[in-house]
Amino acid sequence: xxxxxxxxxxxxxxxxxxxxxxxxxxxxxxxxxxxxxxxxxxxxxxxxxxxxxxxxxxxxxxxxxxxxxxxxxxxxxxxxxxxxxxxxxxxxxxxxxxxxxxxxxxxxxxxxxxxxxxxxxxxxxxxxxxxxxxxxxxxxxxxxxxxxxxxxxxxxxxxxxxxxxxxxxxxxxxxxxxxxxxxxxxxxxxx
Numbered sequence: 001x002x003x004x005x006x007x008x009x010x011x012x013x014x015x016x017x018x019x020x021x022x023x024x025x026x027x028x029x030x031x032x033x034x035x036x037x038x039x040x041x042x043x044x045x046x047x048x049x050x051x052x053x054x055x056x057x058x059x060x061x062x063x064x065x066x067x068x069x070x071x072x073x074x075x076x077x078x079x080x081x082x083x084x085x086x087x088x089x090x091x092x093x094x095x096x097x098x099x100x101x102x103x104x105x106x107x108x109x110x111x112x113x114x115x116x117x118x119x120x121x122x123x124x125x126x127x128x129x130x131x132x133x134x135x136x137x138x139x140x141x142x143x144x145x146x147x148x149x150x151x152x153x154x155x156x157x158x159x160x161x162x163x164x165x166x167x168x169x170x171x172x173x174x175x176x177x178x179x180x181x182x183x184x185x186x187x188x189x190x191x
Contacts, residue, residue, distance in 0.1 A: 075165025085153040095170035096141040103131030108158030116149040
């Protein structure tokens with residue numbers, strides 16, 4: 001019996017490898033192992049989540065790894081180790097992203113919010129190296145029309161934890177954008 005242990009394939013493509021087994025008195029045996037990519041349900045917009053870690057499994061578009069036992073009040077999600085992450089996957093042009101975040105003795109580490117078009121390559125949207133114990137509400141309205149993934153990750157832990165909650169991702173605004181060039185108004189007083 002041969003047992004293979006692999007990590008989760010969090011990418012968007014299948015991956016495979018070839019393993020050669022050999023032992024005395026037998027021909028080499030070549031085994032190709034293919035691991036399918038993880039397919040999670042995709043969120044529809046507008047999206048809103050302010051639940052607990054247990055609620056993530058029942059929320060379309062959300063997956064997580066390592067998030068700890070909830071805080072009692074929002075923001076509830078507890079990032080308590082390096083590498084803990086929450087991922088939101090959606091398949092529409094995003095509008096404004098908002099969320100609440102705060103620290104619990106958080107210092108000396110890095111917590112990052114990232115975006116991705118393909119779920120493979122991520123770009124930093126925001127990096128936090130200092131968070132107080134008061135909840136701060138964050139808002140980002142320029143994610144990019146091709147972004148389809150948002151990831152919150154405890155990039156490097158030094159001290160403390162990070163709490164996250166009240167996550168919302170709107171559809172793009174349908175209000176027209178008006179840009180005004182510089183102009184001059186001449187006024188004359190009348191009686």
